[in-house]
Amino acid sequence: WLLLYIHGMKKLPLFIVTIFSLCTNFSHGAEMPNSPEKSSELFQLWGKLETPKVGAPDSIGNYSAGCIRGAKELLMEKKSNFIIMHPERNRYYGHPNLLQFIQEFSSHAMPPILIGDMGRPRGGPMVSGHASHQLGLDVDIWFWQPSKKQLSLKERKTMNAPSMVIKERLSKQWSKKQLKLLEIAAKNPLVDRIFVNPAIKQRLCKKQEQYKEWLVKVRPWWGHDAHFHVRLKCPAGAKNCAAQEPIANLDCGKALDWWFTQEAKEELSKKEAIKAARIFPKLPQACDEMLN
Numbered sequence: 001w002l003l004l005y006i007h008g009m010k011k012l013p014l015f016i017v018t019i020f021s022l023c024t025n026f027s028h029g030a031e032m033p034n035s036p037e038k039s040s041e042l043f044q045l046w047g048k049l050e051t052p053k054v055g056a057p058d059s060i061g062n063y064s065a066g067c068i069r070g071a072k073e074l075l076m077e078k079k080s081n082f083i084i085m086h087p088e089r090n091r092y093y094g095h096p097n098l099l100q101f102i103q104e105f106s107s108h109a110m111p112p113i114l115i116g117d118m119g120r121p122r123g124g125p126m127v128s129g130h131a132s133h134q135l136g137l138d139v140d141i142w143f144w145q146p147s148k149k150q151l152s153l154k155e156r157k158t159m160n161a162p163s164m165v166i167k168e169r170l171s172k173q174w175s176k177k178q179l180k181l182l183e184i185a186a187k188n189p190l191v192d193r194i195f196v197n198p199a200i201k202q203r204l205c206k207k208q209e210q211y212k213e214w215l216v217k218v219r220p221w222w223g224h225d226a227h228f229h230v231r232l233k234c235p236a237g238a239k240n241c242a243a244q245e246p247i248a249n250l251d252c253g254k255a256l257d258w259w260f261t262q263e264a265k266e267e268l269s270k271k272e273a274i275k276a277a278r279i280f281p282k283l284p285q286a287c288d289e290m291l292n
Contacts, residue, residue: 039280043127045291050090052121053290057095059123059135059234060286062242067287068123068136072096074115081111085142085156091117091126095136097235101190102139108184110177112149116140116161116227122290125280135241137232141185143178144226161226165199168260174203185230186214193247195221195229198259205252216250220259222268240286 034042057070071093076084082102084092098118106113119136120126132138142161151159164174182204186194198220208215221229234241249255258264 034280034282036277036279039278042280043125043278046120046122046124047127049120049122049124049290052093057136057235059095059137059238059241061135061240061284063132063135063138063231063244065125065281065283066123066134066242067283067290068093068095068119068134069290071119071121071123071136072099073121074099074102074118081106081109082113082115083151083156084115085159085161086116087153088157089117091120091133093121093123093136094118094139095232095235097190097232098137098139101188101230101232104188105141105185109181110145112145112151113181114142114145114161116142124283124287124290131275132231137234137241139230140227141181141230142227143181144173145177163225165197165225168199170199170203174200179204182218182228183211183214185228186217190232191217192231192233192244194218194231195224197221197223197225198256199225200228201251201259202256205250205256208250208252212250215252216247219247220251220256222271240284 052071052073053069055069057068057072059068060066072095074084074092074094076082092115102113102115116139117130117133118139119133123134123136125131125134130138143164144162162173164171164178182194182196185191194217196218201218201220204211204215204218231244234243
């Protein structure tokens, strides 16, 4: 702005102002995407953050490009109705609202509830896996539940969630138990939306009148056949949290049919190619302090 003012006073050629402005923008990554080499460095850098950033809880940015200050660790106790899976990933941190949701959800559902990935200690992009889970407001919950209430550390580190979908149809593992888990989660007022495999949404849509109270929150998305992805709303008063657009429709009928078309398969291939490239997203400037 100072340079533009000087230019207005006829003391600086416009082309110098333009060149300076472009260089400044590029140096801060405002216009140019990160290169694969730079992205790899940034992913590794964020992956080394092992503890939360001290401060009042604050989710900063959007779900796929953001971070969190003041995240809390989900602690598993003997009396807990949930089990944290793959603790070696260190992805069991979140906003206090997320911990509250997990406690409330697990207290109403039949235990044990298997908790998959939440977020890293300071949120942000992960070196592998998710594009989202960056604000401390996302959690993956397994559909499958073990018959025993406790799992050994080895089991928690090595077990993988079994799929509920085979060739775009629900498997024999799907039951009223899984349906009840979705209902309990969707009815929680903290929840903004829940992502499930299109085949699961298709089954639910067959009884949309019966489930209309909560079905609108259940959204079809690729994958999500072994777990459902719960996303919370931005916390009340969170000025730095970018909320998603409100859900406009139920996504049954023709909108749901699209997910089983060749066009959808091609779109998935494009997204997988982009994901494989692992380009580090542009984060809000406020997230820079998480690296300190």
